[in-house]
Amino acid sequence: IDVARPGEEVEVTGIYMNNFDSLANKKTGFPTFTTLIEANHVHKRSEEFAMHKLTNEETAEIRRLARDPAITQRIFDSVAPSVYGH
Numbered sequence: 001i002d003v004a005r006p007g008e009e010v011e012v013t014g015i016y017m018n019n020f021d022s023l024a025n026k027k028t029g030f031p032t033f034t035t036l037i038e039a040n041h042v043h044k045r046s047e048e049f050a051m052h053k054l055t056n057e058e059t060a061e062i063r064r065l066a067r068d069p070a071i072t073q074r075i076f077d078s079v080a081p082s083v084y085g086h
Contacts, residue, residue, distance in 0.1 A: 003042045014039040
């Protein structure tokens, strides 16, 4: 209970189950399944990285990039360069 918060990376040990969703199948026209994982154990992986401290050089680079007026476009271009229309 309350081991992790949304957006944190976790490892889950448990039982994977899926069920055919006939109502969604009728709406979408293709097979749709609902997924359920009965978790026996949850390990939060992000704690492994929480201890990392930024160096002075990393902090300076982040500050330099923050002043770049085109940083938003640079991030978009680096994350999804092949997405049409962006």
